[in-house]
Amino acid sequence: MDPLVVGIVAGLIGLSFGAFGVLAFRASERQRQLLEGPAQDPGLPDGAADVLSVLGKAFVVVDAIDGVVRASPAAYAYGLVRGHTVVHRELLQMTAKVRGNGVILEKQLELPRGPVGHGTIIVSVRAAVLGDEYILLLADDRTEITRTERIRNDFVANVSHELKTPVGAISLLAEALEASPDDEDAVRRFAQRMHKESSRLAALVQDIIELSRLQGADVVHQGRAVDMNEVVADAVDRSRLAAEAKGIEVKVGGHSDAPVFGDPDLLTNALRNLIDNAIRYSPENTKVGIGVRHRDGLVSVSVTDVGEGLKPEDQERVFERFYRVDAARSRRTGGTGLGLSIVKHVVENHGGEVTVWSQLGKGSTFTIRLPDMQENDAAARPPEQGAMA
Numbered sequence: 126m127d128p129l130v131v132g133i134v135a136g137l138i139g140l141s142f143g144a145f146g147v148l149a150f151r152a153s154e155r156q157r158q159l160l161e162g163p164a165q166d167p168g169l170p171d172g173a174a175d176v177l178s179v180l181g182k183a184f185v186v187v188d189a190i191d192g193v194v195r196a197s198p199a200a201y202a203y204g205l206v207r208g209h210t211v212v213h214r215e216l217l218q219m220t221a222k223v224r225g226n227g228v229i230l231e232k233q234l235e236l237p238r239g240p241v242g243h244g245t246i247i248v249s250v251r252a253a254v255l256g257d258e259y260i261l262l263l264a265d266d267r268t269e270i271t272r273t274e275r276i277r278n279d280f281v282a283n284v285s286h287e288l289k290t291p292v293g294a295i296s297l298l299a300e301a302l303e304a305s306p307d308d309e310d311a312v313r314r315f316a317q318r319m320h321k322e323s324s325r326l327a328a329l330v331q332d333i334i335e336l337s338r339l340q341g342a343d344v345v346h347q348g349r350a351v352d353m354n355e356v357v358a359d360a361v362d363r364s365r366l367a368a369e370a371k372g373i374e375v376k377v378g379g380h381s382d383a384p385v386f387g388d389p390d391l392l393t394n395a396l397r398n399l400i401d402n403a404i405r406y407s408p409e410n411t412k413v414g415i416g417v418r419h420r421d422g423l424v425s426v427s428v429t430d431v432g433e434g435l436k437p438e439d440q441e442r443v444f445e446r447f448y449r450v451d452a453a454r455s456r457r458t459g460g461t462g463l464g465l466s467i468v469k470h471v472v473e474n475h476g477g478e479v480t481v482w483s484q485l486g487k488g489s490t491f492t493i494r495l496p497d498m499q500e501n502d503a504a505a506r507p508p509e510q511g512a513m514a
Contacts, residue, residue, distance in 0.1 A: 170256040183248075183264040186255060189224075191217055194259060203246055204238050205264060213237075219252040220260040229253045233267065247271045291326040295319055329463070348475075350384040350498055351392060353424050357417055360396040367401060372410040375400065379417035381424045383497035387475040392495075395471035396426060398464040399491050403430035407488075419497060423477075427492040435483035443481060444469040468493070 174195070177184050183199035185206055196206045204212060211217055213236050223230050231251045238246045248264040255261040298319045305311040361375055368375050385392075403413045407430045414429040435443060444465050472479045472493050483489035 173255060177261075180263070183266070185211060185216075185262040185264075187211060187220055187260050187262070189258050191220055191260075199266075200262075200264065203248065203264060203266065204236070205248075205262075211262075216250065216252075216262060219250065220262065223252045223254060223260055227254055288326070288329065291322045291329070294322045295326070298322065348387045349389075351387050351389045352384055353381050353392070353417060353426060353495070356389060356392045356396060357415060357426060359393050360400055361415065363393075363397050364400040364404060367404050368413065371404060371407070373404055373407055374412045375404075375415065376412060377415045377417070381417050381419040381497075383419045383424055385424050385475065385495040386498050387495070391471045392475070395468045396428075396493065398468050399428040399493070402464055402491075403428050403432070403489075406430065406432040408432065422497055423494045424497050425492055425494045427490050429488065429490040431488040434485040434487055434489055435481070436485060440481050440483055444479070465491075 173186075177186070177195070177197070180197075182197075183203055183205065184195075184197050185193060185200050186195040188194050191211055193206055193209045193211060200206045205216065206212060211220075213234075215232075215234050215236065219230050219232065229251065230253075231249070233247065233249050235245050235247045245268075246266060247268045249267050250265075251263045253261050253263075298315045302312060302315045302319075305315070357377060361377060364375065400413065400415070407413060411431050414427075416425075416427040416429070418425050418427075468491075469479050472495070475495055477493060477495035479491060479493050481489060481491050
């Protein structure tokens with residue numbers, strides 16, 4: 126073979142291996158950077174890296190073209206940075222403005238938490254010049270604080286609205302009584318309405334007090350071992366008069382050998398709310414079933430009625446404060462709209478969950494699940510039968 130041809134072929138082969146090696150090295154470096162995050166830039170001002178490391182906030186340092194020079198793990202966790210890129214357009218707008226005028230800028234932003242889903246994070250962001258060519262973004266997570274403030278404001282607004290109704294009704298009824306002193310039938314009718322409205326007002330105030338007490342309850346430090354069988358018996362006893370008034374039979378089935386950790390009074394009130402709710406929305410002369418079970422490390426209590434049931438869209442919101450499936454029916458039955466939210470708050474404070482299964486025309490089942498206090502020794506037992514016949 127011609128030596129010239131051999132030389133050309135050998136050169137091409139060597140060039141190919143060289144190019145492949147360079148590409149492999151670059152790919153390896155890219156992979157390392159993605160895994161380790163941006164490396165510390167030696168051009169940062171002296172001491173800046175040390176200060177940033179002890180700030181306790183999420184931070185991002187970008188260069189003149191908004192490339193990420195350095196970022197904290199929290200910035201990645203919040204979804205502010207991905208690889209070497211600032212994710213959100215709002216943050217880039219802040220860096221551009223600060224880069225242009227040199228003035229510190231601070232905003233509160235609600236940003237998507239990730240590339241998928243509908244979760245958001247609310248952050249207080251401050252942008253400032255760092256050194257000669259960098260911009261520093263400091264982010265403080267305000268999601269929980271903002272959510273709490275919204276809940277408080279909504280709660281105050283809802284309470285104000287809910288209190289106006291019975292207070293206004295009592296005021297009008299008092300005026301009607303004053304205007305009809307000689308009409309015995311009218312006086313009796315208005316007095317009965319006043320009694321009903323005052324009872325509704327008292328129930329609403331009691332539920333508000335209960336919610337306020339729950340906010341300050343410390344189950345972790347004040348709790349103790351609780352026998353859920355006793356909690357069920359106590360809650361049923363407290364609801365007995367309401368059941369008898371409608372001819373409703375309350376049946377209890379099942380048993381739990383394992384205690385749960387918590388506050389027995391709070392758990393009793395939560396379960397009583399479920400039972401009262403089942404009685405309130407059940408037809409007369411029917412049954413309300415209560416099933417107790419211990420399985421897979423959980424103690425569960427289910428309350429089943431044969432009422433009208435709930436639509437799927439109502440099931441998603443039924444635990445919200447003041448949410449009513451049928452406002453007119455709630456007024457007739459004396460519901461305050463707070464009972465199920467109290468149940469949810471109590472159960473979550475005990476590390477458990479409350480769920481609902483419902484079907485229109487067939488009734489509803491609300492189930493409380495709480496972690497037990499001992500090793501699960503009942504995993505192999507067959508499930509216990511429910512309370513409903």
